[in-house]
Amino acid sequence: MIKYPIKKELNKKRVNYGNRGIDFENAINESNKFYLTQDIAIIYKKPTPIRVVDVSYPSRNKAMITKAFYVTPSTTDYNGIYKGYYIDFETKETNSKTSMPLKIVHQHQIKHLERVSRHGAISFLLVYFKKLDAIYLLETKYLLKFNKRQATGRKSISLEEFKTFGYQVKTGYNPQIDYLGTVDQIIKKN
């Protein structure tokens, strides 16, 4: 199923988590801006793929798209370079306090993460547990394990499993979400 960003934008509910909630996507993008301006890493969100059908030219040099459709992305949302490593990750949010349902991660995204990981990337899933205001990073090798388990077992990854196999990512002011601090731990471990 295709995720329509604009729909999300338009329908976004202003839920108040008692000062705890963050705009996850925006916080990731701001963190990437910080990493970029500090010359720490060059990581960008990929634009949403759109199939353009009709374009008009209301004024010179100004193309206006008048008919277009969202296309299912082939890859993950973010990639780039950090300390010479190719970095690739997908971000997900969940309202659950106890687990992340695996159905919110598309199989083509898991396939992509598996591929880049096998070719030497540092790749992972970054999950925001909104109600807990906690972010966990889970490396692709564990995501693959839990994805495989679905065939015979539970169809989600429990919070306990994120704690055991993943890392909680530090949040703060600048960067708001210091996921590269976590990547440093991964680099050190390998």
Added chain:
Amino acid sequence: MIKYPIKKELNKKRVNYGNRGIDFENAINESNKFYLTQDIAIIYKKPTPIRVVDVSYPSRNKAMITKAFYVTPSTTDYNGIYKGYYIDFETKETNSKTSMPLKIVHQHQIKHLERVSRHGAISFLLVYFKKLDAIYLLETKYLLKFNKRQATGRKSISLEEFKTFGYQVKTGYNPQIDYLGTVDQIIKKN
């Protein structure tokens, strides 16, 4: 200035170069598909960034964008991973038989190539001389040199300079444009 892909698509002239011309962008994309299916590399073209203004829902689950605009991309067109290296490049075409005008490479793209290169990427410009039906790969370090020269000297990179400082890329059936064969030479050299 923003490059409008749809305009290019719609206005594309069917010029006949006596059986010599290729659809450069398509040939790159097909080469990337080949690299992907052969499990050689995972390299994708980034979608063109589009700012969506209005969306309608003519049928359930089918969002139709009715007003949107092209946005200047912050980065290059292609990136991915090959042999553990972060790969990043921009493609350009020229009708000239003798040089590539530097004005067709945007300064923000040059800045991006400089950044990723400094962080350990293999990054380059891939230039198709249409009338010669020849493709040259020029590493970022030389692109930066010639970009700098603009201030006091010529505002283009001559074909001779591509031959001296760059590599001619082999073309064929599968992959149509074997630019990773050239990247192998770069890896071996370093």
